[in-house]
Amino acid sequence: MNVLGMVVEYNPFHNGHLYHLEQAGTQSNADVVVCIMSGPFLQRGEPALVPKRERAEMALSSGADLVIELPYMFACQHADIFAAGAVSICRELGITHLNFGSEHGKAAPFVQLVDFLHTHRGRFDERVRFHIQGGCSYAKANELAYRDLEAPGSLPDLSQPNNILGFHYTNAAARMYPSLHIGTIKRKNASYHDISPRDPSIASATSLRHMLERNEDISAYIPEASRRILAGLPALRYWEDYFSVLQAKMLTMPTADLASLYDMSEGLHHRMQRLMKEATGFGQWLQLVKTKRYTLTRLQRTAVHLLTGLTKEEAHAASDGQHVDHLRVLGMNARGRTYLNKAKKNISIPLYTKMTNKKTPQLAVGERADTAYALLLPPSERQKEWRRDYDLPPLLLF
Incomplete structure (x- = not known):
C-alpha cells in the first residue's frame, strides 16, 4: 500500500494546494493521503488565519483522507525541527511516500x-x-x-523557501526514516513571497492573506469548499488582533520571566520590552525591533512563545527537537479511518482522537497554544472554541 504524507499549513487552502495534492497523489500512486498539518501557530511564527478544524475540513473536502496535527513544539520552529517532527509522524504512521512543493521540482537533487x-x-x-x-x-x-x-x-x-524545507525533509528522512520515498512537485505560477497574484487562478497563500486583509475577493483562487468554509467564519486571525495581549504580557512580566522564554536570546527581551512602549501595532513593533540578526520570522516565533508563555525549561523537558510524543487526529474520511485503525497497531506513542486529562508533555504545551489562539475572541466565543478543541471528536467527513 502506498501511503502519501504531505506536510501542510493550508493558510488558507487554495488552488495551488489542490494542484499539489492531486499531482503528488498521482506521482506516488497513493492509496491513502495523510496531511500532517500545523495547528494554531505556523512555521514562520504567525497565527493561522483559519482555525485548524476548518483547515482540516478544507483538506478532507479536497482529497486528503486523514489529517494529523503537527504538535506546536515542532510547528512553530526552525525548518530543521519542523521537518524532524513531520518525519517522526511519517514513521509512526507507516507513511511510505513524502511529497513537498519546491521551486526546484525534482526529487533526486534533494x-x-x-x-x-x-x-x-x-x-x-x-x-x-x-x-x-x-x-x-x-x-x-x-x-x-x-x-x-x-x-x-x-x-x-x-x-528559496520551499527548497529549504524540502532539503530539511530529505535530510530528516535520511537520518530518521531512510525507507521513506521522497517526491516533490514544482510550484506552479506563484512564488511563496508573492504579495499579489500573477495568474488568474493560482496565487500564493501570502498574496491571498494580503487580499483578505484588504477585503478583496479571492474566490477565483480557492476551491468551492474553501469558499464555503471561509464564508462561515466569524473572523480571520491576524497578528495585529493579538497586539494588546502581547503588549500587556511584554510590559508587565518581570524581566527574568521574559528572559526565560523559549527562543529568547540574551538581551533581546530588553530590546523587545523597551520598543513595545513606542509601538502602536504589531507590525510597527516588529519593524522597530528587527535587526540583521533578528529577522521578522525569528521575532514572530518569539512573539508566539511570549503569547503561549513557553519557557526554555518547559520546551527542553517536552521535546528533544526530533520526535513527537503523541499523534492527534484532526479529521478523517472513511478511507482515512480504515487506514488509521490498521496503522495504530504499530504506533508506539499515544494516539488521541479525543482529549483526556492524561496528556503528554507536548500535548499539554499544545493545549496552551490553543488557549492563546482564542484570546482575541469575545469571552463567550473563546469558551466555545476551547470546548470545541478539546471536547469534540475529530471531524468525520464521509
Whole structure:
C-alpha cells in the first residue's frame, strides 16, 4: 500500500494546494493521503488565519483522507525541527511516500544535496559560525554557507523557501526514516513571497492573506469548499488582533520571566520590552525591533512563545527537537479511518482522537497554544472554541 504524507499549513487552502495534492497523489500512486498539518501557530511564527478544524475540513473536502496535527513544539520552529517532527509522524504512521512543493521540482537533487552537505559538513558548519558571528541570522548564515561551498548548479537553490524545507525533509528522512520515498512537485505560477497574484487562478497563500486583509475577493483562487468554509467564519486571525495581549504580557512580566522564554536570546527581551512602549501595532513593533540578526520570522516565533508563555525549561523537558510524543487526529474520511485503525497497531506513542486529562508533555504545551489562539475572541466565543478543541471528536467527513 502506498501511503502519501504531505506536510501542510493550508493558510488558507487554495488552488495551488489542490494542484499539489492531486499531482503528488498521482506521482506516488497513493492509496491513502495523510496531511500532517500545523495547528494554531505556523512555521514562520504567525497565527493561522483559519482555525485548524476548518483547515482540516478544507483538506478532507479536497482529497486528503486523514489529517494529523503537527504538535506546536515542532510547528512553530526552525525548518530543521519542523521537518524532524513531520518525519517522526511519517514513521509512526507507516507513511511510505513524502511529497513537498519546491521551486526546484525534482526529487533526486534533494537527495544529492543531502549527500553533498554531509560530505562537506565540517566546512559548512565553519562557514555557518562565521556568518553568525558576522551578525547574520541562523537561516541567512546557512544560505551564505551553502553558497560559500560552491555547490553544483544542478542542486536545489537554498535561498528559496520551499527548497529549504524540502532539503530539511530529505535530510530528516535520511537520518530518521531512510525507507521513506521522497517526491516533490514544482510550484506552479506563484512564488511563496508573492504579495499579489500573477495568474488568474493560482496565487500564493501570502498574496491571498494580503487580499483578505484588504477585503478583496479571492474566490477565483480557492476551491468551492474553501469558499464555503471561509464564508462561515466569524473572523480571520491576524497578528495585529493579538497586539494588546502581547503588549500587556511584554510590559508587565518581570524581566527574568521574559528572559526565560523559549527562543529568547540574551538581551533581546530588553530590546523587545523597551520598543513595545513606542509601538502602536504589531507590525510597527516588529519593524522597530528587527535587526540583521533578528529577522521578522525569528521575532514572530518569539512573539508566539511570549503569547503561549513557553519557557526554555518547559520546551527542553517536552521535546528533544526530533520526535513527537503523541499523534492527534484532526479529521478523517472513511478511507482515512480504515487506514488509521490498521496503522495504530504499530504506533508506539499515544494516539488521541479525543482529549483526556492524561496528556503528554507536548500535548499539554499544545493545549496552551490553543488557549492563546482564542484570546482575541469575545469571552463567550473563546469558551466555545476551547470546548470545541478539546471536547469534540475529530471531524468525520464521509
